[in-house]
Each structure stands twice: as C-alpha cells, then as structure tokens.
Amino acid sequence: TKLYSGDTVPSKVTTQPTIGVQAVCSISGTKTTSFTAGTTGTITGLVQGETCTFNEVSMSGEKLSDGYTLSTPNQAVFAPAKVMLLAANTNALTVTNRVLPPNPIVNLSIRKSHSPSVFTEGTIGTYSIIVSNKGSAPSNGVxxxxxxxxxxxxxxxxPQIPGWDCSASSIGSNQLSCSSSVVISAAGSQPADHPNPILLSVKVAANLVKSNGLSCEPGSHSVTNIVVVKGGGELDVPATNADNRYEDVTPLQALGAISGEIWIDINHDRQRDSSELPKAGFVVEVLDSKGTVVGTAVTDVNGTYRVDGLLPGDGYSVRFKDPSTGAYYGRPVSRDPNGGNDPSARPGTGVVEGAMIRQLSIPACGVTRTHQSLPLDPQGVVYCNNTRKPVAGVKVELLDAVGRPVPSSCLVGGGSSMTTSVGQLGGLDGAYSFLLANPAPAECQGAGDYQLRVTTPDGGSYSKLIRPQSGTLQAPQNCTNGVKNGICAVQTQETAPSLEQNTTYFSHLYLDPKNGPDVVNNHIPVDACEMPRIAIDKKVDRPNAEIGDSVRYTVLVKRADTTGGVIGAVVANDFLPLGFSYIAGSAQVDGKHIAEPQTIAGNGLRFTLGLMPGNAVLKLTYRVRIGIGSDRGSGINRVRACLEGADLCSNEAEVKVKVTGGVFTEAACVVGKVYVDCNHNQMQDPEELGIPGVRLYLEDGSFAITDVEGKYSRCGLTPTTHVMIADPSTLPKLSRLIVSSNRNAGDAQSLFLDLRRGDLHRADFIEGSCTASVVDEVVRRRHRGEIGVPQYHEDKAPLKMAAVLAPVAAVVATPPEPVAPPPAPIEQANLLGRVVSEPQIACIPRRTAVLTMPEPVIMKPVKKVRPTTANTTQKVVVKPTNPAAKKMIKKPKPANSLLPQLQMQSAPALPDCAG
Structure with missing residues (x-):
C-alpha cells in the first residue's frame, strides 16, 4: 500500500495493516494472497495469456494511530490496471489505499518575510505575514x-488590513496581535492563503548594533523575529500545529557619521588656537563615491557639525560652503586619529591641498569619522572705503588673463562669479572666494595669471580713492611675511582694514591650484556704501465682509535700497484686529506654502519669509476667518517687516476690513451672467455658452469678473439705483451686446440696477452676434478653466476711469439739475513707490445709435444650429419655415419709443469718458 499524492500522514502513525487481494482469472480461476503495507504479495499458478480481474477483498489493522484509518477495500486503486492480460514471466501490480483522517481537519501554517533585505538603524522596515491552510477542511471561527x-x-x-483586527496592539510596543475570522478554504494540491497578508511597519532603534553588543564584522548583525498562529478550528495536536510558528532572521546594518568643526583661522596655521572664534551657520555637504550629496549639516554656535545616517563604505567626500554666497572654501583638515582620512592629507597636520576632503571611509558598527574640519580664511572681503565696513551686493568675478570668465568646470561648486552678503547667518560679511579645481580639467588653464572684476550695485567698480596695485601678485615677494603654511596673505588681518591699517590689494593674481600658495586677505575697497532698507505694503481682497466670511491678505515686502545684496532672514510681524483668526495652512510666499507663523504678543503672527535678494519683492498671502465680535473692533490689520536678529525694520502698513452683520444686513446683492444668445430669444438655452473673463464695473469703480460659466455676483451694495457697465476690452473680439430689458435704457453695454433692502437682483448681459469667431473665443476661454482675471483683446482699450461721482439716486424721465465738476483725485505715495488715487468710478463711452432688436420671427420649432468652429465671421441665421410668417411680422417701432424717453447724454451720475 501507499498514500495518494498530497496526503500527509502524522509521524505517530506507525501501524502496518494487512490487506488481501483476489485474482479472478479466465483459466486459473480464483486465487488470493495477503501482505502488509510496504511489502509484496505473490499470486502463483497463473497461465500466460489469460485475463485476470483483481479486487481488494480483506483488510485488518486498518484503524491507525490518532484515529486515522485506511480507506475501505473497494476504494483501492490498482495500477497499471485492475484487469490485466498476463504476459510471460512476472507481472507487477501496485495496490494503493488512501489514509483518511478521523474527520476533515484544519491545518493552519504561517510564514513571514521582510523588506528591505537589510534593516538599517534608525529607519523603518516592513514585515509581511501570511496565514495559510494546509488541511482538508476550511478554517472556522477566529x-x-x-x-x-x-x-x-x-x-x-x-496595520489596517481588510479582514484583520489589530486594535489590541499599540504603537511603540514589541508585540503585535491580529485576529481574523475570514474563512481560509481547504487545501487542494497547494495550501490555501488568507486573501490579505499582514503588513507590519517596524521602527529600528538607533545604535541597535552597539546596544546589542553585536560583532563589527560585516554580515554578523541580525535579529530573529518569531510569529505564531492559533485557532481557526485547528486541533491542538502535534500532527497539525507543528508549522504554526515561523522564525525570520533579519540582517541589521549600522550607520556611521562624519563630524568636524569650522573656525576663523586668523594666523593661517590650519590649527585651532584658543583665540580663534568658531563659525556658526556654515553648510557642510557629504557626498558618496558617485558624487551624490547624501547628507548636509549646518555648524552650530560652537562651529561644530555632524552628518549622521551614512552607510558603511569608502569613497566619501566633504566640502564646505558659505550659505549666503554659495562660495566653497578649501584647504581643509582631515586628521581622525583612528584613521580613514583623506589619503592625500599631510602626515601630522592633516592639511588637504585641495578644495575638499576625499576618499573617507566609514567602518561598520556606527563609527563616527571625526576631525574633518575647515580652517576658514577667505580670499578677501569687499568693504566700503570710508566706513571700512563689509558691503553687500557687490558682484565679484574670476576672469582669465585676457578677461574672459573662467569656465564653471574649472572651479569647485561651478561658479566663476558671486555676490557678497552682509548679516547672513553662516555667511562671512562681504567675503569672496574662488577655488580652482585640482587636478585641473582638460579645458581649464590650471596654474597661471587670473584677474578679479568687481561690480557694485550702482555699476561702479574698484574704489576711485584706493586703487589696486599695478601688475600681478607674485608669491612670495607680494605676500606679507612671505609664504607660510602654503598661504600668501596680502594683508595681515582677516577682516577689512581699519583706517590705520594697510590697504594694499591686487586685481591680478597668479594662482596655482596644484602647488599653491593660496591667496588670502586680498581685501577690496569700493565706493558704494548704502545700507539695506526694506518697505512693506498690505492689501485685502475684500474691503467689506460679513461675520463668518474669510478674507485674504496680501503683504508685499520690497527692497528700498539699491545695494543689490542678499539679506535675510526677513520676518513679517502681523497684528490681526479683534475677532480675526488665522486659517491654518493658508500662508504662502510667492505661491509656495511656508511654515506656520509663530504667535507673538496679543493677536500677533510672525511669518518667516526667508532670504531676500536685491530688487526682490516677496509676496506673502494668507487667509483669516472673521469671527464673533469682529464687528465691534476696528477691523484694521497692521504689519511690519524686520530683518531677524538685526535692528532693521520697515515702515508699518495697515489695511481695514469693514465687518457687517451678514444675513441681517440691509445691503443688496446682484447676480447674473454674460452669455451668447444665438437664437435671440433673450434666454440662455442649454447649448448657448456663458462668456468667462468679462469685467463688469459698478459706478463706484468696484467690479466683478465672470467665472468659467459666465456667471458673476456682487454683494454689500447699498439699496439704491446703481449702474453696471460691461468693459468692452474684456469681451471677445467682434462681439456685439444687445439690450435685454428696458433697464438697458437703450444702451446694451450698461444696466440700471434698482436695488432694495436685502434684495437679490438679477442682471444679465447678452452677446447677440453669435459669430463663429466669438464662439471660438468663448470656447478657448472656457478651456483655460477658472483663472479669476479679466480676458483682454487688442482691438478695444480697457474701460477708462473717471473721478468720483455722486451715486445715482433714481431714474427719472426729466433732465436732472446740473452737477458741479467732481473733485480731482487725491494722490498719495504708497510704501512701494506707486501712486494711489482715491476710489475711481467707471464711465460710459459716448453713445452711438441705439441698437435695435432683430425683427421677431414666427416659426415652427426647428432643430437649433450650433455655430461653426471654422475660422469665419459668418453669422448663423435661422430663417422662418412658415412662408406666411412674413405677413405676421409687424414693422418694429423705434427702440427709443419702446423705452423711457431719457436724455442719457446729460445723466449726471455717468459722464462721458474724456477722449
């Protein structure tokens, strides 16, 4: 006997049952034999060529251990066949019986994997857990x-996995418990899996390798994760629960670090003395063997830095950058006493004769490569000739001997020009520096004569009072105290000279990136000495608002000086009025989200705007919610911009929002649309498009812009008669407005709005030409989406603005009394140098002949014709289909006879535009 493929026999089943096989043959008759499982039985005396039929007729010991049994005799399988034609010699036949469990059983198993293949200290790893059923019965229960x-x-x-409840677990613990009652079907030829694996994210502790005392040998860091599964109707017997446990061995990887310090090297000996000050705010970049920046750090108040999270390996580089100018500084020091330093570093001093530290190695077990430092000594400082203070905004360029800019590939950091800065965190005030690449690329000059070119913000150059030395700087004869430690110092001090100190400097230099020396203290005087100044202005998108509304403030911060240098960091201290509250996440600078503002005294907010280049304008926008009690406050918002950490602030700007009571107000609203009316029924049918981007002026100069569907609205209007005018320059080219009601007063471009208290008034403008070019332009505007600005065309000038006029009180049929000329606009200079006038009012162009409506047409319903999209100005016309309709058409009366007889040319509220 043997088992069917796929069956599993428990290890405790050791009984060998005896079975009997009977052969009924065509010549020899019936013969029987018995044998035990795993052995061979023999039937003899059979005749060659006869046919025998075989059957299993008896069985003993079929009840096996743990309740397992053999299948009944009549279920045995004979191979190669149950009926055989006997051949010569021996004929072989195999009898197979299946081992049956006491009943169909559940047999759960579990397996686990991890990703990534190696877990790294201080990072997140993921385990995938899969539960399977290898039994003959589906799972049941939890x-x-x-x-x-x-x-x-x-x-x-x-984990939030469908079909699993892991709520009994908690973040930060080291034990996960998840339950499921999803039925896992019985196994077929392969185990059946739960439809959803459990994905478990785990945090790997920092310094895990060291804390576990593991070996530093590569590949020796690992931990073992154990997972088990129980329940689901599985018997608690060794036969079924042997594979309910799984162990996953997870390799670990320790991280290393690089550290060092930066200081002002006054005596240029590349050793830090007690009198030499640290440099805070300097940027340190770590690059891998491929030249990719894999870590950055900024030096602290002690001048120290540390870049963590570095994988063990070789080929790391370190370079040092001034954050304000982008200049890189060289001749660093690489001297970790434990080794792994730059191979080119000088023995003992560790000085690297180059632009950066190279080929550092990071060993396993989280070792920090220390003492990778920079003694800081720039090539020079640009200073004011009279104040002797560093100057910002001066452009310094490195040129070759004939005056061409040095290619970017020839310098570390790739820049042959830089602009000086003052007051920048981490920056050297007024400093400049250029590092030639070593070894020099093929396209670069390498050692040779170079020259410096300086350009001040006002277009000047070197000081006219303190001129540079003639000729080219040569070492050691032009160096103070000769060449020492690979340094040629033009002046003795590392900062700009005082009024009593030597001012010698050179505009032409001999530089050798390979053999040196490095030129330092070549301080350059200029005559531009203006200090940075900033100005501020503030606007609000809605001067009138209701409780519960939100408004958007726009703050413009502008450089008011001409120095051109970068300043920062600029902050805006903004004080909101009573009842106004900032809406989180709404702050943006130049369209990009910034960090949330800090709360300062009272209802104040401090926004960090960042660096501010010369001639720049920073645009800060944010939204506030108008809350309860705001109508009792002033509604005035005040803001001032300052240079953080410096005694430099702008003027104070303010803007006011008038808060009203909302739904209980007596103000009115007007809503409407601007649309194309192709069938002249003075209604917008489904296929007739609204016109986006049309600006509609009110008589006080305020306006609305139609949205992508041609709709607009305007609220907060006084309950009286107003005038609304469509700006023709914002309508599609060749468009023609037609009158929609008697409130056009014969002029399709304007409407009288008779508003009452709390009224919601409808006012539409109708474009009646419906030419193909107009429809094409409308379609193009709609495809642009919602942009919120008027759309112009070149054939019509924007609607002009006139002086403030008295509001229109009512429409009467008699000519009004003469009105005195309006007062001249009051001009005032705002904080950004623009001229701002008092609120302005739209005016109406001189009137031409009043447009008349097309003659009415009586017709049967016909299919509407859409305007063609071809480039043509042909109008789509629907002719009447009823021949008798012409007889029914009455001659239209003059348009003026259908409207109130008003002398519109002398209306006091809407004068003709000049010109």
Missing part, C-alpha cells in the same frame, strides 16, 4: 496571529 518582535524593533504603525 484565529490569532501573534508577532514577538525582538529587542530594538517596535511597532511603527498599527
């Missing part, structure tokens, strides 16, 4: 997975 995380691994997030 089964639970318990994951025992090893020391140093904790749950980073509770």
């Amino acid at each position: 089964y639970t997975v318990t994951d025992y995380l090893p020391s140093g691994l904790t749950i980073a997030a509770i």
Whole structure:
C-alpha cells in the first residue's frame, strides 16, 4: 500500500495493516494472497495469456494511530490496471489505499518575510505575514496571529488590513496581535492563503548594533523575529500545529557619521588656537563615491557639525560652503586619529591641498569619522572705503588673463562669479572666494595669471580713492611675511582694514591650484556704501465682509535700497484686529506654502519669509476667518517687516476690513451672467455658452469678473439705483451686446440696477452676434478653466476711469439739475513707490445709435444650429419655415419709443469718458 499524492500522514502513525487481494482469472480461476503495507504479495499458478480481474477483498489493522484509518477495500486503486492480460514471466501490480483522517481537519501554517533585505538603524522596515491552510477542511471561527518582535524593533504603525483586527496592539510596543475570522478554504494540491497578508511597519532603534553588543564584522548583525498562529478550528495536536510558528532572521546594518568643526583661522596655521572664534551657520555637504550629496549639516554656535545616517563604505567626500554666497572654501583638515582620512592629507597636520576632503571611509558598527574640519580664511572681503565696513551686493568675478570668465568646470561648486552678503547667518560679511579645481580639467588653464572684476550695485567698480596695485601678485615677494603654511596673505588681518591699517590689494593674481600658495586677505575697497532698507505694503481682497466670511491678505515686502545684496532672514510681524483668526495652512510666499507663523504678543503672527535678494519683492498671502465680535473692533490689520536678529525694520502698513452683520444686513446683492444668445430669444438655452473673463464695473469703480460659466455676483451694495457697465476690452473680439430689458435704457453695454433692502437682483448681459469667431473665443476661454482675471483683446482699450461721482439716486424721465465738476483725485505715495488715487468710478463711452432688436420671427420649432468652429465671421441665421410668417411680422417701432424717453447724454451720475 501507499498514500495518494498530497496526503500527509502524522509521524505517530506507525501501524502496518494487512490487506488481501483476489485474482479472478479466465483459466486459473480464483486465487488470493495477503501482505502488509510496504511489502509484496505473490499470486502463483497463473497461465500466460489469460485475463485476470483483481479486487481488494480483506483488510485488518486498518484503524491507525490518532484515529486515522485506511480507506475501505473497494476504494483501492490498482495500477497499471485492475484487469490485466498476463504476459510471460512476472507481472507487477501496485495496490494503493488512501489514509483518511478521523474527520476533515484544519491545518493552519504561517510564514513571514521582510523588506528591505537589510534593516538599517534608525529607519523603518516592513514585515509581511501570511496565514495559510494546509488541511482538508476550511478554517472556522477566529484565529490569532501573534508577532514577538525582538529587542530594538517596535511597532511603527498599527496595520489596517481588510479582514484583520489589530486594535489590541499599540504603537511603540514589541508585540503585535491580529485576529481574523475570514474563512481560509481547504487545501487542494497547494495550501490555501488568507486573501490579505499582514503588513507590519517596524521602527529600528538607533545604535541597535552597539546596544546589542553585536560583532563589527560585516554580515554578523541580525535579529530573529518569531510569529505564531492559533485557532481557526485547528486541533491542538502535534500532527497539525507543528508549522504554526515561523522564525525570520533579519540582517541589521549600522550607520556611521562624519563630524568636524569650522573656525576663523586668523594666523593661517590650519590649527585651532584658543583665540580663534568658531563659525556658526556654515553648510557642510557629504557626498558618496558617485558624487551624490547624501547628507548636509549646518555648524552650530560652537562651529561644530555632524552628518549622521551614512552607510558603511569608502569613497566619501566633504566640502564646505558659505550659505549666503554659495562660495566653497578649501584647504581643509582631515586628521581622525583612528584613521580613514583623506589619503592625500599631510602626515601630522592633516592639511588637504585641495578644495575638499576625499576618499573617507566609514567602518561598520556606527563609527563616527571625526576631525574633518575647515580652517576658514577667505580670499578677501569687499568693504566700503570710508566706513571700512563689509558691503553687500557687490558682484565679484574670476576672469582669465585676457578677461574672459573662467569656465564653471574649472572651479569647485561651478561658479566663476558671486555676490557678497552682509548679516547672513553662516555667511562671512562681504567675503569672496574662488577655488580652482585640482587636478585641473582638460579645458581649464590650471596654474597661471587670473584677474578679479568687481561690480557694485550702482555699476561702479574698484574704489576711485584706493586703487589696486599695478601688475600681478607674485608669491612670495607680494605676500606679507612671505609664504607660510602654503598661504600668501596680502594683508595681515582677516577682516577689512581699519583706517590705520594697510590697504594694499591686487586685481591680478597668479594662482596655482596644484602647488599653491593660496591667496588670502586680498581685501577690496569700493565706493558704494548704502545700507539695506526694506518697505512693506498690505492689501485685502475684500474691503467689506460679513461675520463668518474669510478674507485674504496680501503683504508685499520690497527692497528700498539699491545695494543689490542678499539679506535675510526677513520676518513679517502681523497684528490681526479683534475677532480675526488665522486659517491654518493658508500662508504662502510667492505661491509656495511656508511654515506656520509663530504667535507673538496679543493677536500677533510672525511669518518667516526667508532670504531676500536685491530688487526682490516677496509676496506673502494668507487667509483669516472673521469671527464673533469682529464687528465691534476696528477691523484694521497692521504689519511690519524686520530683518531677524538685526535692528532693521520697515515702515508699518495697515489695511481695514469693514465687518457687517451678514444675513441681517440691509445691503443688496446682484447676480447674473454674460452669455451668447444665438437664437435671440433673450434666454440662455442649454447649448448657448456663458462668456468667462468679462469685467463688469459698478459706478463706484468696484467690479466683478465672470467665472468659467459666465456667471458673476456682487454683494454689500447699498439699496439704491446703481449702474453696471460691461468693459468692452474684456469681451471677445467682434462681439456685439444687445439690450435685454428696458433697464438697458437703450444702451446694451450698461444696466440700471434698482436695488432694495436685502434684495437679490438679477442682471444679465447678452452677446447677440453669435459669430463663429466669438464662439471660438468663448470656447478657448472656457478651456483655460477658472483663472479669476479679466480676458483682454487688442482691438478695444480697457474701460477708462473717471473721478468720483455722486451715486445715482433714481431714474427719472426729466433732465436732472446740473452737477458741479467732481473733485480731482487725491494722490498719495504708497510704501512701494506707486501712486494711489482715491476710489475711481467707471464711465460710459459716448453713445452711438441705439441698437435695435432683430425683427421677431414666427416659426415652427426647428432643430437649433450650433455655430461653426471654422475660422469665419459668418453669422448663423435661422430663417422662418412658415412662408406666411412674413405677413405676421409687424414693422418694429423705434427702440427709443419702446423705452423711457431719457436724455442719457446729460445723466449726471455717468459722464462721458474724456477722449
């Protein structure tokens, strides 16, 4: 006997049953034999060529251990066949019986994997857990997975997996418990899996390798994760629960670091003395063997830095950058006493004769490569000739001997020009520096004569009072105290000279990136000495608002000086009025989201705007909610911009929002649309498009712009008669407005709005030409989407603005009394240098002949014709289909006879535009 493929026999089943096989043959008759499982039985005396039929006729010991049994005799399988034609010699026949469990059983198993293949200290890893059923019966009831995380691994997030409940677990713990009652079907030829694996995110502790005392040998860092599954109707016997546990061995990887310091090297000996000050705010970049920046740091108040999270390996580089100018500084020091330094560093001093530290190695076990430092000594400082203070905004360029800019590939950092700065965190005030690449690329000059070119913000150059030395600087004869430690110092001090100190400097230099020396203290005087100044202005998108509304403030911060240098960091101290509150996440500078503002005294906000280049304008926008009590406050918002950490602030700008009571106000609203009316029924049919981007002026100069569907609205209007005018320059080219009601007063371009208290008034403008070019332009505007600005065309000038006029009180049929000339606009200079007038009012162009409506047409319903999209100005016309309709058409009366007889040319509220 043997088992069917796919069956599993428990290890405790050791009984060998005896079976009997009977052969009924055509010549020899009936013969029988018995044998035990795993052995061979023999039937003899058979005749060659006869046919025998075989059957299993008896069985003993079929009840096996743990309740397992053999299948009944009549279920045995004979191979190669149950009926055989006997051949010569021996004929072989195999009898197979199936081992049956006591009943169909559940047999759960579990397996686990991890990603990535190696877990890294201080990062997040993921385990995938899959529960399967290898039994002959589907699971039933609840089964639970318990994951025992090893020391140093904790749950980073509770899994949210369909079909699993992991709520019994908690973030930060090292044990996961998830339950499920999803039925896992019985196994076929392969185990059946739960439809959804459990994905567990775990946090790997920092310094895990060291804390576990693991070896530093590569490949020796690992932890073992154990997971088990129980329940689901599985019998608690060794036969079924042997594979309910799984162990996953997870490799670990320790991280290393690079550290060092930066200081002002006054004596240029590349050793830090007690009198030499640290440099805070300097940027340090770490690059991998491929030249990719893999870590950055900024030096602290002590001048020290540390870049963590570096994978063990070789080929790391370190370079040092001034954050304000982008200039890189060289001749660093690489002298970790434990080794792994730049191979080119000088023995003992560790000085690297180049632009950056190269070929550092990071060993395993999280070792920090220390003492990778920079003694800071720039090539020089640009200073004011009379104040002797550093100057910002001066452009310094490195040129070759004939005056051409040095290619960017020839310099570390790729820049042959830079602009000086003052007051920048981490920057050297007024400093400049250029590092030639070593070794020099093929396209570069390398050692040779170079020259410096300086350009002040006002277009000047070197000081006219303190001129540079003639000729080219040569070492050591032009160096103070000769060449020492690879340094040629033009002046003795590292800063700009005082009024009593030497002012010698050179505009032409001999530089050798390979053999040196490095030129330092070549301080350059200029005659531009203006200090940075900033100005500020503030606007609000809605001067009138209701409680519960939100408004958007726009703050413009502008450089008011001409120095051109970068200043920063600029902050805006903004004080909101009573009842106004900032809407989180709404602050943007130049369209990009910034960090949330800090709360300062009272209802104040401090926005960090960042660096501010010369001639720049920073645009800060944010939204506030108008809350309860705001109508009792002033509604005035005040703001001032300052240079953080410096005694430099702008003027104070303010803007006021008038707050009203909302739904209980007596003000009125007007809504409407501007649309194309192709069938002249003075209604917008489904296929007739609204016109986006049309500006509609009110008589006080305020306006609305139609949206992508041609709709607009305007609220907060006084309950009286107003005038609304369509700006023709914002209508599609060749468009023609037609009158929509008697409130056009014969002029399709304007409407009288008779508003009452709390009224919601409808006012539409109708484009009646419906030419193909107009429709094409409308379609193009709609495809642009919602942009919120008027759309112009070149054939019509924008609607002109006139002086403030008295509001229109009512429409009467008699000519009004003469009105005195309006007062001249009051001009005032705002904080950004623009001229701002008092509120302005739209005016109406001189009137031409009143447009008349097309003659009415009586017709049967016909299919509407859409305007063609071809480039043509042909109008789509629908002719009447009823021949008798012409007889029914009455001759139209003059348009003026259908409207109130008003002398519109002398209306006091809307004068003719000049010109």
